Amino acid sequence: MKLHSSFRDPSGFMFHQEGVLYRQVNLSYQEHYDQLMESGLYRQLSSARALIPHEECQVNIAPIPGKVYKIIKPEPIAFVSYPYEWCFDQLKDAAVLTLSIARRALQYDMILKDASAFNVQFQNGRPIFIDTLSFERYQPGTPWIAYKQFCQHFLAPLSLMAKADFRLNQLLRVYIDGIPLDLTSALLPKASFLNPGLLSHIHLHAKTQKKYADAEFPQEQISGKMTKTALVGLLDSLLSAIRSLKLKSQKTEWGNYYEQTNYAQAAFEAKREKVNAFILRVRPRSVWDLGANTGEFSRVASNLGIPTIAFDIDHGAVQRNYAMVKQDKETDLLPLCLDLTNPSPALGWNCQERLSLPERAPVDMVMALALVHHLAISNNIPLENLASFFAGLGRWLIVEFIPKSDSQVKRLLSSRQDIFPDYTKAGFESAFGMHFEILEESPIAGSERILYLMERKQKLD
Amino acid sequence: MNIFAPIGKLTHYLDPGTGSMVLQVVLAALLSVGVLLKVFWRKIRGWFNPNKTSVSDEIDPTEIAEAESAQLSPEDDLK
Numbered sequence: 438m439k440l441h442s443s444f445r446d447p448s449g450f451m452f453h454q455e456g457v458l459y460r461q462v463n464l465s466y467q468e469h470y471d472q473l474m475e476s477g478l479y480r481q482l483s484s485a486r487a488l489i490p491h492e493e494c495q496v497n498i499a500p501i502p503g504k505v506y507k508i509i510k511p512e513p514i515a516f517v518s519y520p521y522e523w524c525f526d527q528l529k530d531a532a533v534l535t536l537s538i539a540r541r542a543l544q545y546d547m548i549l550k551d552a553s554a555f556n557v558q559f560q561n562g563r564p565i566f567i568d569t570l571s572f573e574r575y576q577p578g579t580p581w582i583a584y585k586q587f588c589q590h591f592l593a594p595l596s597l598m599a600k601a602d603f604r605l606n607q608l609l610r611v612y613i614d615g616i617p618l619d620l621t622s623a624l625l626p627k628a629s630f631l632n633p634g635l636l637s638h639i640h641l642h643a644k645t646q647k648k649y650a651d652a653e654f655p656q657e658q659i660s661g662k663m664t665k666t667a668l669v670g671l672l673d674s675l676l677s678a679i680r681s682l683k684l685k686s687q688k689t690e691w692g693n694y695y696e697q698t699n700y701a702q703a704a705f706e707a708k709r710e711k712v713n714a715f716i717l718r719v720r721p722r723s724v725w726d727l728g729a730n731t732g733e734f735s736r737v738a739s740n741l742g743i744p745t746i747a748f749d750i751d752h753g754a755v756q757r758n759y760a761m762v763k764q765d766k767e768t769d770l771l772p773l774c775l776d777l778t779n780p781s782p783a784l785g786w787n788c789q790e791r792l793s794l795p796e797r798a799p800v801d802m803v804m805a806l807a808l809v810h811h812l813a814i815s816n817n818i819p820l821e822n823l824a825s826f827f828a829g830l831g832r833w834l835i836v837e838f839i840p841k842s843d844s845q846v847k848r849l850l851s852s853r854q855d856i857f858p859d860y861t862k863a864g865f866e867s868a869f870g871m872h873f874e875i876l877e878e879s880p881i882a883g884s885e886r887i888l889y890l891m892e893r894k895q896k897l898d
Numbered sequence: 899m900n901i902f903a904p905i906g907k908l909t910h911y912l913d914p915g916t917g918s919m920v921l922q923v924v925l926a927a928l929l930s931v932g933v934l935l936k937v938f939w940r941k942i943r944g945w946f947n948p949n950k951t952s953v954s955d956e957i958d959p960t961e962i963a964e965a966e967s968a969q970l971s972p973e974d975d976l977k
Contacts, residue, residue, distance in 0.1 A: 446911050551912055582910050585918035637925060645924070646917030654916050662923045670929025671922060673936070 439500060441789035446551070448570040452500050460491070460569065461499050462507040469547075469573045470507065478545040478572070487538055489514075489567045514567065515723070515744050519791055520554040520590070521609040522773045522781060524755040525598050525684045528606065531557035531564045532591035536676045538566055543669060548575045552587035554615070561768040578661035581671060588638050589615025592678060596639060597621060599682040600629050603752055613785050618643040634678025684756070704883030711879050712737050712806070712835060715890040718877075719833050721801035728808035732758040732772060735804070739770040748775040778816050795829055802833040810839045813860055814849045820859060820868035828872035834891040838865045843885050862887065
């Protein structure tokens, strides 16, 4: 079956067959594919883990045999994440990777014909370029076809995050082909006109786009005018513009959570040991840690070699987590930004290009530690709805219940009326009991909290 | 030459945007000077410090360096 997100580029498409993901390379892309493979560029990029490695397969499985040149099987990506789920440094690393690849390709007389942020994924803790068909033969004198797309997908969100407000990355959810440059130019502070990279690639770029919006294409003005040196200069200039962008230090709600929690180090360690015991009891093949903060408990799973995703709403916490992943070269942990009260929806053409979070399930195990009280009390989500949501994601659940007597819950209730009569241990067990079987419960020593290991009652189809 | 003419058998599927193409050509001279100055500066520095190479230096774009190790970050590998 052809992948719903794979339709724009006539060079080929992705398809599933018997659970394996393949890519059909069309005859129209033949000479570009051959150059990529024979020039040494593919070997260099894939051995550096910059481009996803693939193997060539029999062409007789081609869904469109009349157009097929090759069938390739790329190395699978465990979890597909999207740019609006990445923190600033993840998007920046993806941008640097894209430019580095474009620059390296030029040395082999090839160029990237697109520069979408969706062409990058995170694998083994690092960004990797996944679109093998993005390379085409370089035609001397031609400007970079993907310049506009690169600016919209990378420079615009990164500059807005760095110079205006980091939350503006969420515009990537609205504008699936990147943030329009006129909007970026209008939202950036005036001081950004003094930054040569942003002046040329955002502000002047937006003005030029406006000026030529309805103009005939000035063929003579452009043809053959962009030398290779100028093209390298363009890529270098974009690279230095991206590199110069730094996020202002943020005061975040959660970034220093573990220094503020109300439970002692002993209780913290007890919780970690219990989580570890629960994981070892069921040995999941994958874990999603919801509300993971900086990934303290996600690492209990990932350090056991279990591919783990650490989701958190707080951008600062995800930044810190990603910094640790990079520093320690961790390969089994992927930190991502996620607002659980409004998770990533299905987006794009026919709502099928980008998958919602639940569509990217199931996962073997969900962890929801110190999370339920936030969703139930701060966001009024009934306990049964929470249980049903978790049951839709995975088979096993490690969940923590924090009673009203706990100071963290008291704080949440201090500014509002307590309209949660069912928020009790019995109410919690009854609500979750509708969807899960409670396998084990364990009070966390030194606190009033209780940790549960549960298994979903009904199997997903 | 028509820059939208198919390259080989392939047509571009992205609309590159007229303004985005014009701007590159407008900036081209400046961008070329930037690259040449960088190469020139590196040569000058090379004369005085023949053994010193900086990690953050960009290499001459016409050189082809082999990827030494799969352990380096892509950014380092591809410089």
